[in-house]
Every structure is written in C-alpha cells, then in structure tokens.
Amino acid sequence: MWQLYQFPLCPFSRKVRLLMSEKGIGYDLVRENPWEMRDEFLTMNPTGRTPTMVHDERKLVLSDSRAICEYLEETEEKTPMLGGTAAYRAETRRLVAWADEHFYGDVVAPLLHERMTKRLVTRQPPEARILREAMRRANTHLDYIDYLIDHRSWLAGATLSLADLATAAQISVADYLGGIDWAGHEQTKGWYSVFKSRPSFRPLLSERMEVIKPPAHYDQVDF
Amino acid sequence: MWQLYQFPLCPFSRKVRLLMSEKGIGYDLVRENPWEMRDEFLTMNPTGRTPTMVHDERKLVLSDSRAICEYLEETEEKTPMLGGTAAYRAETRRLVAWADEHFYGDVVAPLLHERMTKRLVTRQPPEARILREAMRRANTHLDYIDYLIDHRSWLAGATLSLADLATAAQISVADYLGGIDWAGHEQTKGWYSVFKSRPSFRPLLSERMEVIKPPAHYDQVDF
Structure with missing residues (x-):
C-alpha cells in the first residue's frame, strides 16, 4: 500500500x-x-x-x-490519463506544466503564502496588494481555460486527461483560499462543476485545513 | 525538420x-x-x-x-535517455525536476537575472548580495551531485540519462555566468569533464551570448 x-x-x-x-x-x-x-x-x-x-x-x-x-x-494501465498519440501526450504534458508552474506560481503560491503560511507559521496578516494581484492573474488564466473549453471537450482535447486533473487541483486550492472570482467564466465553471461531482474529487472538497475556512460555495457542485 | x-x-x-x-x-x-x-x-x-x-x-x-x-x-527510439524500469524512470524524472526547478530556481534564474537581463535589458548593475547567495546555493547543490556520483556511475544510476543532460545544461549556464566555484567538488568536476568532451556538448560551449563573456575555463575539458 x-x-x-x-x-x-x-x-x-x-x-x-x-x-x-x-x-x-x-x-x-x-x-x-x-x-x-x-x-x-x-x-x-x-x-x-x-x-x-x-x-x-x-x-x-x-x-x-x-x-x-x-x-x-x-x-497501472487502468483509466489512462496520459493516453493518445505522442502529440496528444505532448499537449497533455504542456498543460500539466502550465498548471503546475504558471497557475501555481502566479496564483496558488502567493495565495498559500498570504493566507496559509502567514496565518499558521509566521503569524502575520496577509498583504492585500499581493492577494489582489493573484486574483487578477487567476482571472487571466481562467480566460485561457475558457478559450480551451470553447474549442475542446476537455483541456487537452477529446478525452479527460492529467491536464484536467492538474488544473482542477490548482483551481480547487485557489478557490478554497478565496482567490477565484467565477463571474464571467461560464466555460471554466461548467467544466469545474462536472469535476466537483466526480467521486475522485469529493474527498478533497470535504477536507479542511485547520483554522482556514473556505468560502461557502467551495464544496458545492452548483456555485 | x-x-x-x-x-x-x-x-x-x-x-x-x-x-x-x-x-x-x-x-x-x-x-x-x-x-x-x-x-x-x-x-x-x-x-x-x-x-x-x-x-x-x-x-x-x-x-x-x-x-x-x-x-x-x-x-525516436535511438539512444534512449528515459530507459530502464518504471522505478529507474521515476528516479530519472525526479532528478530532471530537481535540475529544472531547484538548481534553476536557486542558482541559474538569479544569475541570469543579475548578469544577463540587467546587462542586456534593464541596463542596471548586478547586485553582489544576490550573486553571492546564488553561488552559496550552487555549492550546496554541487555537494548533492558529489554525493550521487559517489554512489552511482551517472546521476540516476548505472546509465547516462536525461537526469545528466538536464543537470549538465543548468550547470553549463551557471558556469558561463561565473556562478560555479569548482574547488572541493572533484566528483562533480570529473562527471562534468566527461560531459564537456561529448560531441553533443561541444557546440553549446562554443556559442557566446552577445557582450556577456564566460570565464576562461568555461569551454575547456580540463579545468
């Protein structure tokens, strides 16, 4: 195990x-x-x-x-999440890197620092300027996801892949920390709403991180 | 092409x-x-x-x-650089990530910013404190490579792999920018010296980046 x-x-x-x-x-x-x-x-x-x-x-x-x-x-061959042609796998991995490096670096890392590390470790208040900038960047990145979902069923193309899992994982943490303004992002919202109802996602949404509380919509499939 | x-x-x-x-x-x-x-x-x-x-x-x-x-x-199956068992491939990919994220983030990114971007783009002098900190971190990371080479033929194990290519690529840029003090790193030096003599590496060592000059030892196999 x-x-x-x-x-x-x-x-x-x-x-x-x-x-x-x-x-x-x-x-x-x-x-x-x-x-x-x-x-x-x-x-x-x-x-x-x-x-x-x-x-x-x-x-x-x-x-x-x-x-x-x-x-x-x-x-583990069951339920491949890096399947398809070499080109499809390259597109999947490109988007995983985008989620892991860009979405994380621009949005999730500063939110975690301001709202979690400062609260739990260094006991400082968050800096409003940094939170605003992270939310502004989240908005730009959600525009890009909207664009992808306008052209494809899932982020990398026709099938659910690691690109969706990586991006949903980053968004879920940003959303927990109040960093996502969903207004105007209907495509991303629809895609994420489907994700939230998957059995793999439910346990993550029910967990809480000590004293840090998510917004009310965080674990709701309709939000 | x-x-x-x-x-x-x-x-x-x-x-x-x-x-x-x-x-x-x-x-x-x-x-x-x-x-x-x-x-x-x-x-x-x-x-x-x-x-x-x-x-x-x-x-x-x-x-x-x-x-x-x-x-x-x-x-392209010729000359596999991500070969071996699933566990060996995982070790190779772990070290590629270490080179791409840790060695790059701690050493190469600050050196590039201070010695290249400030020179070519923003026309500012480099900050000595940041250069010293990058060199200090390079030293710690070279200790880790020394340790790996003490226990293995190549970084990931018995065979040359993408872990070696990724690490040598980062080190070569740090060395070009004067960020590596080779004293006390005999294992890493031996490994890198072998690399420098490979036909794949020679073209990189002969290239120059505009007005930025590397130290005299940069392209020498014996250094």
Whole structure:
C-alpha cells in the first residue's frame, strides 16, 4: 500500500490523489507540513516538498508530482490519463506544466503564502496588494481555460486527461483560499462543476485545513 | 525538420539540444529573446517561454521542455535517455525536476537575472548580495551531485540519462555566468569533464551570448 505524505492544501498532492482515485489505486494519507523541515522527511526527499510517496513492499520512495504521475501511468494501465498519440501526450504534458508552474506560481503560491503560511507559521496578516494581484492573474488564466473549453471537450482535447486533473487541483486550492472570482467564466465553471461531482474529487472538497475556512460555495457542485 | 526557438543561455533549450544531438535528430536554431514578448512567439506559446519547437511537416508546435523531451523519447527510439524500469524512470524524472526547478530556481534564474537581463535589458548593475547567495546555493547543490556520483556511475544510476543532460545544461549556464566555484567538488568536476568532451556538448560551449563573456575555463575539458 502507498503512503502519501501531504497536507490538505498542497495542489500537487491533490493532483496525485485525483489520479490514484481515478485509477482505483489505494493509499494512506500521512500528514506532512513541509515548512517544519522534519529530518525524517528530508531524508526521504532532500527537496523537502510534498507529495512524497512510499511503498514499503516495493522498497520505493517517489517524489516530484510529475514523476509520480508518470510512474502511476506506466505501472497501472487502468483509466489512462496520459493516453493518445505522442502529440496528444505532448499537449497533455504542456498543460500539466502550465498548471503546475504558471497557475501555481502566479496564483496558488502567493495565495498559500498570504493566507496559509502567514496565518499558521509566521503569524502575520496577509498583504492585500499581493492577494489582489493573484486574483487578477487567476482571472487571466481562467480566460485561457475558457478559450480551451470553447474549442475542446476537455483541456487537452477529446478525452479527460492529467491536464484536467492538474488544473482542477490548482483551481480547487485557489478557490478554497478565496482567490477565484467565477463571474464571467461560464466555460471554466461548467467544466469545474462536472469535476466537483466526480467521486475522485469529493474527498478533497470535504477536507479542511485547520483554522482556514473556505468560502461557502467551495464544496458545492452548483456555485 | 525541427525549428527550435531559443537563446544561447536558456538552460531548458540546452537540455533539449543535448537530447536531440545524442539521438541524432536534426534541428535548426531560431533565436528568440523571450523578454521581447513578440506577438508571433506568444501565439505559438502563450507562456512566452523558450524552448518552443515547430515541425512544419508534422504540423506540430511543442512547448515545455519536459513535454518536448518526453515526445522525443516516445518518437525516436535511438539512444534512449528515459530507459530502464518504471522505478529507474521515476528516479530519472525526479532528478530532471530537481535540475529544472531547484538548481534553476536557486542558482541559474538569479544569475541570469543579475548578469544577463540587467546587462542586456534593464541596463542596471548586478547586485553582489544576490550573486553571492546564488553561488552559496550552487555549492550546496554541487555537494548533492558529489554525493550521487559517489554512489552511482551517472546521476540516476548505472546509465547516462536525461537526469545528466538536464543537470549538465543548468550547470553549463551557471558556469558561463561565473556562478560555479569548482574547488572541493572533484566528483562533480570529473562527471562534468566527461560531459564537456561529448560531441553533443561541444557546440553549446562554443556559442557566446552577445557582450556577456564566460570565464576562461568555461569551454575547456580540463579545468
């Protein structure tokens, strides 16, 4: 059985969890706060980042969420999320990178810092200017998702893929932290609403991160 | 034929070029300065990042360096750089992510900003404090490479892989910008010296980026 080291608002752990649930792979959650920099955790993964996955029977320690997803795709054929032609897979991976680097760096990372790290770790108030800028960028990125959904059934094309899971994982954390203004993004809203009702997504939406409360619409399929 | 949009000191373009040369895939270089944010380039790749690859006959535009490398691995079997078991591939991809995100973020990105962007774009002097911090972090990361080479023939294990190409690409840009102090890193130095003599690496070492000059040892195999 896999042990997944993570914390509830880690978007990369959410991506891995969505993939495992869609594929029907079992796992136990282990709570890890990467900001505590525990020695035992740094020994497993020198970068100190979540998610990190351990499989005792296979004597495996995996880290980096994209490496983990590729491993799960290669070892569990059920419900492929990186399927299709080489070109389709390249488009899927391009969008995963877009979610993991651009959406995360522009939107989720500053929201997590201002609304989670400052609250739980450094005990400072969030900076309104940074929150406004993150929301402005979220709006631009949602415009891009609107554009994709205008032209395709799912983000990478005709089929549900890791691109959808990665993007939904990032959006879910941004939405939890109050960083998404859904007005004017009907296409993205429709796509995300379908996602919210998937069995793989329900457990994530029911979890809470200590004292940090999500907005009322966060776990509702109609929002 | 592939057209590769890049600039000489882009470490991600260097990784893709090393992979293509090792596999014997031909390409034309197209110079692109991402900081100019050309409309035509942003139409090809909305993130505006290099490398971006175009193949007219296949009607393909690829971006994100990891997605590009996976595509090249899947479509060109010669000289595999992501081979071995699923676990070995996961280890290779973990180290590629380490080079692309940690070595780049801690070392190469600040060096590029201080020594290239400020020189060519904003016409400001570099900040000594930031350069010192990047060099300090480079030293810590070279300790980690020393440790890997103490235990393995190549970074991911017994065979040359994309982990070596990605790491050598980042180190080569840091070294060009004077950010590497090689003293005390005999293992990494030995590994990198072997790399420098590979035919795939020689063209990169002979290129220069406008007015920015590398240190004398930069293109020497014995350094």
